[in-house]
Amino acid sequence: MWMIRAGRGSENIEDFVRHGIVALGDKLLGAVPPTIKKEALLELYAEKYPDEKEGSRASWAGQLLRFIGEIKLGDEVVTFDRERRKYLLGKVTSEYYWDDKLIEDLPAVRRVEWTHEVSRDLLSTKTRNTLGAIQTLFKLSADAEKDLRAHAVPFGASVPAPKPVPKQKLEAEQEEQAALLAETFERADEFIEDAINALDWRQMQELVAGLLRAMGYRTTVAEGGPDRGVDIFASPDGLGLQEPRIFVEVKHRGQVMGAKEIRAFLGGRKRGDKCLYVSTGGFSKDAHYEADRADVATTLISLPALRKLVVDHYESLDAETRALVPLRRLYWPVGKK
Template identity: 50%
Template sequence: MWMIRAGEGASMVEPCIDGGYIGVDFGQHIFSAMPEKVRREDLARAFRETHPDWSEHKVANASGQLFRFLAEIKAGDEVVTGDPARRLYYIGTVEADAEFVARAKDSMPFRRRVKWTRKALRDELGVETRNTLGAIQTLFRLNAEASADLRQRAVDMAATPKSKPTPVEATPSKPEGRSIDELRREVIEKAHEFIEDLIARLEPYPMQELVAGILRGMGYKTRVSPPGSDRGVDIFASPDGLGLQEPRIFVEVKHWVNKQISAPDVRAFLGGRKTGDRCLYVSTGGFTREARYEAERANVPLTLIDLPRLRMLLIDHYEQLDQETRRLVPLTKLYWPIDEAG
């Protein structure tokens, strides 16, 4: 079973799943066609010539991962890709050899056809599996334990997984042969995913309190609607807390597992908003493409915030949060040595 990330930050996960393929987003500025002979040394030479400023380690890493995608993965192999916004991992079967798609609009020239059949909710996976899936490489082979856990927890694509959170306790892996900077990036990536795990475990009302606390950390005064009676607005924020000073910020918070916000949801939230209002829609389950389009064409400024973006806001403003908000997602700072040689 292979883990392959669908673009940076899983930006290409929807086209990959809908289009029935998986691809890699490096090499598009180096190759104009499929190499006649896929050899690791030829790929390394091409990367080296195009990027003379790259270190040999970076050249070896890029050429090695591309070689694995083109030559080592075989038809019939299982492949996994993650959707962090929906907290899902999709599982499929490779159906064909690698192909080169010239002038690919999505910048994934090297692709493999995949039949996506199952999905697993991240919250249902064991801690070690989640730790393994957090590795920063674009492509790597999963160990037997992680593969078995994914197969056991996976359901059909049309099914709705039920979340059964497991305790967040991770034992950092100790891979050898990598630079301090690479290890730092991997630790950060895994930390981000475990922070999202903590956020996802909050109940709906504490989730509203978390969002309100972040806004207070950004300098606003907030008013949170009591449970069960938000009248369409979960949080109101403004510089003075009364709405007499702009911006007046109206916030809707939906904490739904594996359920995206649709365009009608966005339109319903925007109903009644007027000039001078600013709107935030927070959805830990993400947003459909139609909902994002609806937000772009809205008459008032509307920002959509999914779980990864909420995590970023939390980290960026954590030092300014009050103690009540910090207790919702307790974090600690880690100091890391600088790799001056890298």
């Protein structure tokens, strides 16, 4: 069973139903022959979208190739009607063909006989999560298929209202949602760290300086050139006449920093100075020991700690700093107490 979305937000669901089809693709490609090979399709996407990332073009090509070649006559398909909160189930009744008149923006077409529908409210949390995957086209798991079939009614029939959920089942679903939320946050943290780690050394310095400004300090970022041991200086007035005076070293995508590097950085610092050492490569145990016993207040910031600072202070960052790591707020439903 294949999930094939009816455009963003199910905007093409009426066309899917009226014409008895599923569709995707891109009219700019022109009529793509059913015998096209992967290399030729990638070249076509590169020609039409030269400014897009190679990975994006590869993803688009992969989905179109699956639609053309992997889906077979008689395969089951499912699509989502978001407005009515129901999934439509059907069977593929034609090979792939190109038709830019049915849905202009989705010219790769297969005929479908719609046979059943399923209320989203009847499905398990696990199935709803699977069906909510971001891809336009993907193959469903056996469990998701089983859940859909178990709650399917003939297409056009009245969909039964969901029955009250027993307390034990409701608690189990709430636990599953909590686990899914924790997994989502974990993945988000990892992707944010990926985005930070992809910055070059100059951008990394600007990110750290932007964080300090968001905390109320004025900053000076060192010019490029030989490393003097201090990449950023910060203080309330920006001149160092007011306390605290903060000295920052930034090491990006290098080796793990050890005690030797910490001692070198702290050399020449005075009591009352505050020191930050940022290393996206992390710190050794000895480095932490060296920082803890130093006469000068020293904080070591690894990539996970830097990611947390970015998230915690994101709303206060200036536009230039936000542009280095663009983030979007995510809202998630929470259970009522």
